[in-house]
Amino acid sequence: MKLEIVLITGMSGSGKSVALHALEDAGYYCVDNLPPELLLNFVKLEQTQGAKKVAIAMDVRSATALPLVPQHLETLRKQGVHIKSLFLDSATDTLVRRYSETRRKHPLSRSERTDQQHALVEAIELERELLADLREKAHVLDTSFIRASQLQGYIKSLIAAPEAQLTLVFESFAFKRGIPVDADFVFDVRMLPNPHYEPDLRPLTGRDDAVAAFLRQSPDVAQMFNDIEKFLTHWLEPLARDHRSYVTVGIGCTGGQHRSVYLVEQLAATFSKRWVTLKRHRELDARGDLPPISGGATVF
Structure with a gap:
């Protein structure tokens, strides 16, 4: 060893x-x-x-x-x-x-x-x-x-x-508490429908089925996921060829509880099929x- x-x-x-x-x-x-x-x-x-x-x-x-x-x-x-x-x-x-x-x-x-x-x-x-x-x-x-x-x-x-060769880290965060200084890429998803304004969903998180179902109904959420996936799929290979060991992708919403958490979970599940992938939910x-x-x- x-x-x-x-x-x-x-x-x-x-x-x-x-x-x-x-x-x-x-x-x-x-x-x-x-x-x-x-x-x-x-x-x-x-x-x-x-x-x-x-x-x-x-x-x-x-x-x-x-x-x-x-x-x-x-x-x-x-x-x-x-x-x-x-x-x-x-x-x-x-x-x-x-x-x-x-x-x-x-x-x-x-x-x-x-x-x-x-x-x-x-x-x-x-x-x-x-x-x-x-x-x-x-x-x-x-x-x-x-x-x-x-x-x-x-x-x-x-x-x-x-x-x-490369480990991919997805991190959800709240913009109100600042952007993570360790993020290589940052995506702002605050324009997406916010489960916070649904009384039944407010205490839940993006890891809960009810919140996921709510967000899956939105074409904008699907479009945001596809855009981020397309961007990373294109650029991760060149980053790996450049001998990068880690790439951290920050996904931010207002409170770091619903939208950013949901997208981190979905992106991590998708990219784990190709890369070593870790998840963090800062808030x-x-x-x-x-x-x-x-x-x-x-x-x-």
Whole structure:
């Protein structure tokens, strides 16, 4: 069995520690904040010890050496090491709120300015610039509006997906809570008939038969499905040839409960016949009693 490595990078405060805990629960040997200069030697050591599953987190504290990472990953792939690279991201205002809640200092924040929030925003934007190359080459997960339990579930589903050239992720969401920053394509379905205005359907979701039956009656819903299916069918093959590992398709409606959920379910069922396909329902998955990811120690 080849060595499997999951590399976790991303914005400070986006949930890397939560992701590592999920991987540890899944049987991975986890290392936090490994300096990029040590990556090749560390992997060699793990191979000599017979390791099979390793998870490594790197962040902006190793900023000067981060440009080494893509080259090192390519070297490891040529050696037969299977690598999944995940980048955790969050909206700037979410990161500012998390830092404000815990009063922790951003790793790039060295300013003594009295306007601490402005200094924090500057540090976050600098971090985005420094991590841009890693983000470009990884599968991005937006943690802006999700709970720790959701992130753990997403991580486990991604690592459980069979090795393939491309994994397709369909994600429903509510526009009123913002567009997922991890989406490669976004489709707006708010113009479709809304089950919310049907009293019997309002408490249900797009996964319920009654809502599905209501939406199937609409020619516009069928046309939207066909248009999205046609677009993706045309472009997924070129994306796979371009060596994309993941493609995330966001389907958004007003509340993220009915129309977007229904279309995600239908599209996932259709495309699973050709591609490795995962589903996420951001607003539905967020329901529950567990707290959202916050700026506490578990997210750094």
